Amino acid sequence: MRRSAPSVNRLAAFQPFPTFARGNDEWPRGHARNYGSSDTCVQVTVLGASGGIGQPLSLLLKLSPLVSKLHLVDIKHTLGVAADLSHIDTTSTVKGFTTEKDEKALEQSLTGSHIVIIPAGVPRKPGMSRDDLFNINASVVRDLVTACACFCPKALIGVISNPINSTVPIAAEVMKLSNVYDPKKIFGITSLDLVRSNTFVAELKNLDPADIEVPVIGGHAGKTIIPVLSQIKPSGICFTDDEAAKLIHRIQEAGTEVVKAKAGTGSATLSMAYAAARFTFSLCKALKGEPNIYEWAYVASNIVDCLSHFSSKLLIGKDGVAENLGNGDLTKKEQEMVNNALEDLQKSIEKGVEFVKKSA
Ligand SMILES: NC(=O)C1=CN([C@@H]2O[C@H](COP(=O)(O)OP(=O)(O)OC[C@H]3O[C@@H](n4cnc5c(N)ncnc54)[C@H](O)[C@@H]3O)[C@@H](O)[C@H]2O)C=CC1
Numbered sequence: 001m002r003r004s005a006p007s008v009n010r011l012a013a014f015q016p017f018p019t020f021a022r023g024n025d026e027w028p029r030g031h032a033r034n035y036g037s038s039d040t041c042v043q044v045t046v047l048g049a050s051g052g053i054g055q056p057l058s059l060l061l062k063l064s065p066l067v068s069k070l071h072l073v074d075i076k077h078t079l080g081v082a083a084d085l086s087h088i089d090t091t092s093t094v095k096g097f098t099t100e101k102d103e104k105a106l107e108q109s110l111t112g113s114h115i116v117i118i119p120a121g122v123p124r125k126p127g128m129s130r131d132d133l134f135n136i137n138a139s140v141v142r143d144l145v146t147a148c149a150c151f152c153p154k155a156l157i158g159v160i161s162n163p164i165n166s167t168v169p170i171a172a173e174v175m176k177l178s179n180v181y182d183p184k185k186i187f188g189i190t191s192l193d194l195v196r197s198n199t200f201v202a203e204l205k206n207l208d209p210a211d212i213e214v215p216v217i218g219g220h221a222g223k224t225i226i227p228v229l230s231q232i233k234p235s236g237i238c239f240t241d242d243e244a245a246k247l248i249h250r251i252q253e254a255g256t257e258v259v260k261a262k263a264g265t266g267s268a269t270l271s272m273a274y275a276a277a278r279f280t281f282s283l284c285k286a287l288k289g290e291p292n293i294y295e296w297a298y299v300a301s302n303i304v305d306c307l308s309h310f311s312s313k314l315l316i317g318k319d320g321v322a323e324n325l326g327n328g329d330l331t332k333k334e335q336e337m338v339n340n341a342l343e344d345l346q347k348s349i350e351k352g353v354e355f356v357k358k359s360a
C-alpha cells in the first residue's frame with residue numbers, strides 16, 4: 001500500500017517542474033508566470049554542452065523560468081545545439097560558443113555568468129573506474145576552471161566531470177592559484193546519488209519517490225558514496241540488515257550498473273541531466289534570495305577532520321554555501337562507512353592537489 005501524507009515532496013524541490021512532472025498541460029508557461037516575484041537575471045553557462053549530459057541538461061535549463069540566459073560551450077557542435085534549443089518558446093535566451101575555432105569563446109560565454117556547470121570530459125567504459133578518467137578529465141577541468149577564474153571569478157561552479165573526488169579539489173587549487181578562491185562557491189554535483197537512493201528506496205518499499213529524501217554523504221565513487229539510511233525522510237522507513245546491505249551496494253554501484261547496460265556507449269546521462277538541473281535550480285533560487293535551499297554536494301569542508309573536501313548537507317545562499325550542516329547523527333555502522341571511506345577520499349584529494357601543483 002502507498003503511504004499518504006508525505007513529509008518531503010521532492011517534486012516541489014524540483015520547481016519549476018512540478019506541474020510538468022504531474023502531467024499538467026499548463027506547463028511550463030502557466031507555471032513560469034506564477035513563479036516567485038524576483039526578476040533577478042541568472043546567466044548559466046554549461047561547459048561541455050554538446051555531450052551526453054550537456055544536451056539534456058541544457059534542454060532542462062532552457063525550460064526553466066529560473067534561467068534567463070543560457071550559454072552553451074563545447075569544443076564542437078554547440079552552435080547546432082544552441083540553434084535547436086533557441087526555438088523553444090520559453091523566455092530564456094540561448095547562445096552557443098565553440099572553443100575549437102573561436103579563441104574568444106570562453107571569455108565571451110563566461111563573462112557575466114552567475115552559475116557555471118561543467119560536464120566536460122570523457123565518460124567511463126565498462127571495466128573502468130572513475131579514477132581511470134583522471135588522466136584526461138583532470139586537465140579539462142583545470143583548464144576550464146582557469147577560464148572561470150579569469151572571466152567569472154565570482155560565479156558558483158558545479159563540477160560534474162569525474163572523478164569528482166579529485167576534480168573538485170583541482171578546481172579549488174586552480175582558483176587559489178589565481179587568488180580568487182572562495183570555498184563556498186565550488187560544488188561537486190553528487191545529486192545523482194540522492195536521486196538514485198530515493199528511487200531505489202521507493203521501489204523497495206513501494207512508495208512514491210517524490211516523497212522520499214535519502215541523505216548521501218562522503219564522495220562520489222564506490223565506498224565513498226555513503227547513503228544515510230537512518231536519516232531518511234519521512235522517518236519510520238525500516239530495513240532488515242540484508243535489505244540495507246543490498247540497497248547500499250546498489251546505490252554505490254549504480255553508476256557502474258548504467259555503464260554496463262550502455263555497453264561501451266557511455267555512462268549515466270539522462271538521470272544525471274535531471275539531477276544536475278535540479279541542483280542548478282537550487283542555485284538559481286538561492287541567487288534569487290529564496291530562503292531554505294538545502295542540497296547535498298561535495299565541497300570544501302571541515303566536517304571530517306583529516307579531509308579538505310566532503311559531501312554533506314548544505315544550506316545554500318546567494319554566495320554559495322551559507323552553512324555546512326554536516327552529517328547529522330550517524331549510526332555506528334554509518335560512522336564506520338565514513339571511516340572506511342577516509343583513505344580513498346584522502347588519496348583522491350591529494351591526487352588532484354598534486355596535479356595542479358605539478359602543472360603550475
Ligand atoms: N557527477 C556525476 O554524478 C556524474 C558524472 N559524470 C561525468 O560527466 C562527464 C561527462 O559525461 P558525458 O556527458 O556522458 O560525456 P560526453 O563525452 O557525452 O560529453 C562530454 C562533452 O564534453 C566536451 N568537452 C571535452 N573537453 C572539453 C573542453 N575542454 N571544453 C569544452 N567541452 C569539452 C566534449 O566535446 C563532449 O561534448 C564524464 O566525466 C562522466 O564521468 C557522468 C554521470 C554522473
Ligand SMILES: O=C([O-])CC(=O)C(=O)O
Pocket residue numbers: 123124130162192254255256258259267268
Ligand atoms: O559511473 C559513472 O562513470 C558516471 C557516474 O559518476 C555515475 O553514474 O554516478
